[in-house]
Every structure is written in C-alpha cells, then in structure tokens.
Amino acid sequence: MSDRIAKYYPLIPVYSVYLALFLIGKNVPGMWQLIAMLAFYSAIGQAFNIFLGMTGYVDFGYVAFMGVGTYGMALSISHLYHVEWLGVWVVLIGFLLAAVMSTILSILVGAVALRLRGAYFAIATIGVNEGFRYLIEGARIWGGSEGIIFYGQLAQAVGRKTASILSTFWADIFVFVIAGVAAFITLFYMKGKIGYALTALREDEDAAKVMGIHVTKYKIIAFITSASLAGLIGASAWGLKVTNVFPPEVFEIHYTIECIIIVLLGGAGTLLGPVVGGLIYGLSKYWLTVIIPGFQLLIFAPIILIVIIAFPEGVIGVLARRYRGTPLGKFIA
Amino acid sequence: MIGEQLAGNLIQGLFLGGIYGVATMGLSLIFGVLNIVNVGHGAFMMVGAFIALLMFNTFGLNPIYAIPVAFVVGIALGYLFYYTSIRKLIKAPELASLLATFAIGILLEELVKLIFGSEFRGYHWIVERVDLGVTVLPMSKVYALTGSILVAILLYVWFKKTRAGMAVRSVVEDDVGAGVCGVNVGWVYGMSFALGISLTVVSGILLTMFIPVGINPYMGGTYTLKAFVVAVLGGLGSPYGAFFGGLIFGLLENGCYTLFAMIPGLEPFAMTRFFSFVMLLVILLIKPTGLMGTK
Numbered sequence: 001m002s003d004r005i006a007k008y009y010p011l012i013p014v015y016s017v018y019l020a021l022f023l024i025g026k027n028v029p030g031m032w033q034l035i036a037m038l039a040f041y042s043a044i045g046q047a048f049n050i051f052l053g054m055t056g057y058v059d060f061g062y063v064a065f066m067g068v069g070t071y072g073m074a075l076s077i078s079h080l081y082h083v084e085w086l087g088v089w090v091v092l093i094g095f096l097l098a099a100v101m102s103t104i105l106s107i108l109v110g111a112v113a114l115r116l117r118g119a120y121f122a123i124a125t126i127g128v129n130e131g132f133r134y135l136i137e138g139a140r141i142w143g144g145s146e147g148i149i150f151y152g153q154l155a156q157a158v159g160r161k162t163a164s165i166l167s168t169f170w171a172d173i174f175v176f177v178i179a180g181v182a183a184f185i186t187l188f189y190m191k192g193k194i195g196y197a198l199t200a201l202r203e204d205e206d207a208a209k210v211m212g213i214h215v216t217k218y219k220i221i222a223f224i225t226s227a228s229l230a231g232l233i234g235a236s237a238w239g240l241k242v243t244n245v246f247p248p249e250v251f252e253i254h255y256t257i258e259c260i261i262i263v264l265l266g267g268a269g270t271l272l273g274p275v276v277g278g279l280i281y282g283l284s285k286y287w288l289t290v291i292i293p294g295f296q297l298l299i300f301a302p303i304i305l306i307v308i309i310a311f312p313e314g315v316i317g318v319l320a321r322r323y324r325g326t327p328l329g330k331f332i333a
Numbered sequence: 334m335i336g337e338q339l340a341g342n343l344i345q346g347l348f349l350g351g352i353y354g355v356a357t358m359g360l361s362l363i364f365g366v367l368n369i370v371n372v373g374h375g376a377f378m379m380v381g382a383f384i385a386l387l388m389f390n391t392f393g394l395n396p397i398y399a400i401p402v403a404f405v406v407g408i409a410l411g412y413l414f415y416y417t418s419i420r421k422l423i424k425a426p427e428l429a430s431l432l433a434t435f436a437i438g439i440l441l442e443e444l445v446k447l448i449f450g451s452e453f454r455g456y457h458w459i460v461e462r463v464d465l466g467v468t469v470l471p472m473s474k475v476y477a478l479t480g481s482i483l484v485a486i487l488l489y490v491w492f493k494k495t496r497a498g499m500a501v502r503s504v505v506e507d508d509v510g511a512g513v514c515g516v517n518v519g520w521v522y523g524m525s526f527a528l529g530i531s532l533t534v535v536s537g538i539l540l541t542m543f544i545p546v547g548i549n550p551y552m553g554g555t556y557t558l559k560a561f562v563v564a565v566l567g568g569l570g571s572p573y574g575a576f577f578g579g580l581i582f583g584l585l586e587n588g589c590y591t592l593f594a595m596i597p598g599l600e601p602f603a604m605t606r607f608f609s610f611v612m613l614l615v616i617l618l619i620k621p622t623g624l625m626g627t628k
Contacts, residue, residue, distance in 0.1 A: 058428050060372075116617060118427050119370045120569070123561050124617050130558055131610030138593075138603030145600070253554075260432055268428070298447065301440035308429045308436070309421050 007191045010271050010333035014183045017275050018176055036172040038282040040237045043179035045262035045274030047233060050186055051226035053269035055219055056202040058122045060256055061129030065102040067250035069231030072098030073239025074148040081153035090157050095235050102231025103224055110223045133251035147246035154243060171241035178232050186271050194218055261304060267314030271333045276315050341468030342587040348478045350583020352539050354576035355481040357563040359533035365505050365570030366525035367423055369430040373438020374560050375553020377530055381537020382548040383445055386454060396538055403538050407531025415526045446550040455547030473542040480539050485576045501525055562613045568622045
C-alpha cells in the first residue's frame with residue numbers, strides 16, 4: 001500500500017511549483033500575466049513530454065494540435081453563442097470539441113506518420129502541420145485566412161463581465177488544471193506498463209518489438225494523450241484567453257520548437273523536467289525581452305546549441321542521476 | 334486560352350524547379366552522408382541571397398560573380414558549424430540534431446537581422462526579356478537555370494569521378510565499412526557538411542534572380558519546407574534525385590496553381606501549398622525512397 005502511494009511522491013514537487021506560481025500570481029500585483037505565461041510553457045512542455053520525451057520521436061508539427069484545439073473553442077463559441085440556455089456551458093462544449101478534434105487529428109496523423117521513424121517522422125509531421133494550415137486557408141474552411149474573432153460572441157453568450165473574467169482569469173486557471181492533469185498522466189504512464197514499454201521502444205525499437213512489445217499500440221497511446229492535452233491547452237490559452245484564431249498564428253512552427261526546447265532544457269522523459277524547463281524558458285524569454293527587445297533569439301540560439309551539446313539530459317536528467325537512491329531521489333522523476 | 338496559360342506557367346515552373354533542385358541538393362547531401370536533417374536549411378539560402386545583394390549594391394557586381402564568394406563563405410560556415418556543434422551530434426538522437434540545426438538557422442537569421450534590419454530589400458539586374466510566345470522570361474531566370482544545371486553537373490562529376498566523391502559514396506553506403514577500408518570517415522563527414530552548406534548558400538544567390546518582392550532575413554522558412562518536399566520527391570539522401578525532384582516540384586507547383594485558380598471559392602496559392610504537403614505524405618508512405626528510388 002505504501003508503495004502505491006510512494007509511487008506518486010514525485011508529484012509533490014510538481015504540484016508545489018504550480019501552487020507557488022498560483023499564489024505569487026494571485027497575491028503580487030502585476031505578476032499574473034508572467035505567471036500565466038510560465039504556466040502555459042510548463043503545461044505545454046508536460047503535454048509534449050508525454051510523447052516526445054517518452055518515445056524519442058520528434059513531432060515537428062505538434063503545434064497543429066494546439067491550433068485545432070483553439071479552433072474547437074472558437075467554433076463552439078461562434079456557433080452556439082445564440083443558444084441562450086447554454087450560458088457558460090458553451091465553454092465546456094468548447095473544451096470537449098477541442099479534445100475531440102485534436103484526438104481525431106492525432107488518430108489520423110498517427111495512423112500515417114507513426115509508420116515512419118526518425119527524420120522521416122519529423123518531416124512528415126511538419127508536412128501535416130503546414131498542410132492543415134494551408135487547407136484551412138486554401139479551401140476557406142472555418143473563415144479561411146481571415147480566421148475567427150469571437151470575443152463579441154463570448155460576451156453575448158455569457159455576459160460582458162463573465163466573458164472578461166473568463167478570458168483574463170479562468171483561461172489561465174484551466175491551463176494550471178490541464179498542467180496538473182498532464183503531470184498525473186505522465187507519472188501514471190511512467191510507473192506503469194506503458195512507461196516500461198515506451199522506454200524499451202525509445203532505447204531500441206526493433207529490440208522492443210522482438211521482445212514482444214506491441215510498440216505501435218503504445219506509441220499511439222502516448223501520441224493521442226499528448227495531442228489531446230495540447231488541444232485543451234490551445235482551447236484555453238489561445239482560444240478562451242485570446243478570443244481570436246488565425247491560421248498563420250496557431251500553426252506557427254516556432255511554437256513547436258519552443259515546446260521542444262522546454263522539454264530538452266528540463267530533461268526529456270522526466271516528470272519534473274518540463275516544469276523546470278518551462279520556468280527557465282519562460283523567465284529567460286521574459287527577461288531577455290525586457291533587457292534587449294527584439295534580439296532575444298540571438299542570445300537564445302547559442303544557448304540552445306550549448307545545452308544540446310553539453311547537457312543533453314537536461315536539468316532534471318542530471319539531478320535525477322545525482323540523487324538516485326538518496327531520500328531526495330524519491331521526489332525526482 | 335487556359336492551355337496557353339498552363340503552358341506558360343509550366344515553363345516558368347521548369348525554370349523555378351531548377352532552382353528548387355539545386356537548393357535541395359545540399360540538404361540531401363547532408364542527410365545522405367550524416368543522416369542529419371538540416372532544419373536551418375532556408376537560413377543558409379538567405380545568407381546566399383544577402384551575399385548577392387551586398388555584392389551587387391556595394392561593388393556593382395553581377396550576381397554570377399557572387400557565386401564563387403558564396404561558395405567560399407558556405408564552405409567556411411559549414412566547417413565552422415561542423416566543428417563547433419554538428420560533429421558531436423552525428424550519432425545522437427534525432428531530437429538533438431534537429432534542434433541544433435534549427436538553432437543554427439535562428440542564429441544566422443538574427444545575425445543578418447542585426448546587420449541589415451528586417452525589412453525587405455531587392456535589387457534589379459538585367460531587365461532584358463525573352464519572349465517565348467506563351468510566356469515572357471527575364472534573362473536573369475535563364476542565367477539562373479543555366480547556373481543551376483551547371484552546379485548540378487559539377488556535383489555529379491565530382492561524385493562519380495574524383496577520389497573524394499568516391500569516399501563520400503562509400504560512407505553513404507556503409508560508414509563502418511568505409512572506415513575499415515581506410516576512408517577517413519570524420520573527414521568525409523566534415524567535407525560533406527561543408528559542401529552541402531555551400532551548395533545551399535550558392536542556391537540562395539540563384540534564388541534572388543527569381544523573387545520579385547526582394548529578400549529579408551526570414552525568407553528562408555518557406556524554402557526549408559519546400560526543400561523537404563523536394564528532397565522527399567527525389568529520395569531523401571540522394572543529391573541528384575533532389576535535382577530532378579526540384580524540376581518535378583516546380584512543374585507541379587505552377588501547374589496546380591493554374592488549375593486551382595480555375596476553381597472558384599479556393600485560394601490557389603494556399604491550395605498549392607496544401608497539395609504539395611499531401612504529396613509529401615503520400616510519397617513518404619508509399620515510396621519513401623523517392624520517385625526515382627530503386628530500393
């Protein structure tokens with residue numbers, strides 16, 4: 001019994017970080033935007049880590065799932081705002097639609113791209129992301145390149161005051177909640193059969209297959225989980241918070257790269273890694289934007305190179321190795 | 334009427350395709366030898382474009398003369414990045430090399446932005462035109478296609494006829510085996526990376542003869558994505574496959590544009606891009622060795 005609980009000890013530092021972030025944001029005036037950004041980066045890092053960190057497959061089109069999630073929220077609000085009895089439930093429908101749409105997309109993409117490996121997989125996923133974006137623009141689906149702007153509809157559905165609170169406060173809270181769920185799922189997978197299967201697959205896919213592990217099944221499970229969480233984050237942090245959606249923005253490949261950097265900085269395949277990575281990345285990005293506006297990337301690019309070459313295990317990867325077996329080690333995973 | 338328009342666009346597409354081909358040979362060479370996808374590919378093309386602009390604006394030099402300069406700069410950049418980062422990532426997981434090359438791309442873009450600013454710049458060179466009946470071609474495009482065919486032939490000869498080219502081919506076949514037979518594998522890696530980068534930089538110069546809107550530090554992203562499609566068409570890792578892949582892609586792109594423009598309610602530009610990525614996925618699935626692949 002105590003083992004089953006001890007399994008979940010590593011969640012303590014993760015949830016403490018989120019709680020601390022929330023308390024700082026709530027009590028220090030003017031900090032909420034920064035905290036929301038940090039929560040967003042940590043959340044998306046955690047969601048991405050479930051696939052990228054655990055399988056070692058590089059999904060370069062990950063942002064597509066966030067984009068589709070954003071569309072889920074946008075479509076729900078812009079189509080259902082006049083149904084009066086729905087009220088605030090329209091947001092819940094938005095989240096459901098986001099989850100369903102990103103899951104469907106991930107099943108489609110997974111069925112095609114997960115047959116490929118390594119560089120071929122990465123290129124295929126870029127193709128999916130770009131292809132989807134241009135399909136929306138080219139065939140003028142969902143407003144085409146003009147996108148959807150839905151703050152007015154949201155205000156009409158739930159009232160102006162609620163709409164404002166929803167997009168400035170609750171959208172960020174939902175991100176915290178999704179991040180917490182993502183952390184739990186990560187640990188659940190890590191400590192269960194899925195985690196062992198994925199580790200085997202990451203180290204040597206052919207060997208894992210020969211050992212009788214159904215690699216495709218586990219890859220798809222990780223892929224769909226990760227994608228649907230991304231859809232929810234998109235629906236909240238981009239949909240509900242920004243209340244507009246434009247294809248060139250929500251399918252921008254730079255967001256995928258940000259996610260990869262966060263996962264790698266903190267430590268791919270670890271539980272605490274993406275949280276730490278998200279904090280480091282978010283804070284340094286914020287700080288660099290303040291001191292040298294416009295040239296953050298000039299500083300970032302060499303740092304990324306150094307991290308990849310010198311510390312490919314990331315912060316938590318190094319820490320976990322150092323503290324393995326000590327009492328502190330129980331909390332790091 | 335529409336037939337004539339299609340024919341004209343296809344000719345334009347063929348010329349553009351030649352550039353796509355050369356622009357992708359470097360990517361395919363690097364992937365073939367080092368098994369690394371250069372995600373910063375477009376940034377190196379952008380460097381070439383800025384070399385052409387700089388040479389033209391400050392020295393009044395014809396972009397053709399900028400090609401040797403671009404070649405040397407490319408070799409230097411290639412070796413610089415090879416020895417500082419790529420060398421340590423050859424056997425690392427894809428994640429590391431993909432992110433590293435992306436970071437190199439960003440670094441180049443930001444450096445150029447620091448020097449030149451981010452607005453679009455252009456230059457005018459050769460205003461003469463050739464009338465082909467169905468379409469009118471500026472002479473600069475004719476020179477660009479000639480240049481790209483020359484580069485492709487030179488690379489082919491280098492590959493097939495020189496000892497260095499033979500060494501590279503042996504490493505592509507089997508790096509361990511090549512090492513055992515006395516090929517300096519590390520040297521081949523470095524040289525292939527440098528050569529791949531320099532081909533890409535040179536293609537950037539040829540490309541400037543095609544873009545009417547001018548160039549800016551962020552122009553490369555589009556060409557990285559196009560290069561992926563072209564490379565897959567020609568078979569990832571095969572440089573001459575990439576050249577023919579480029580020609581095919583140029584034709585398809587312009588042909589599709591013309592056809593999509595006839596369907597009301599569609600945005601032909603975006604639909605063409607969509608089509609190209611669908612093609613990418615289909616080829617990856619049914620024939621990952623490329624259209625001309627043998628295996």
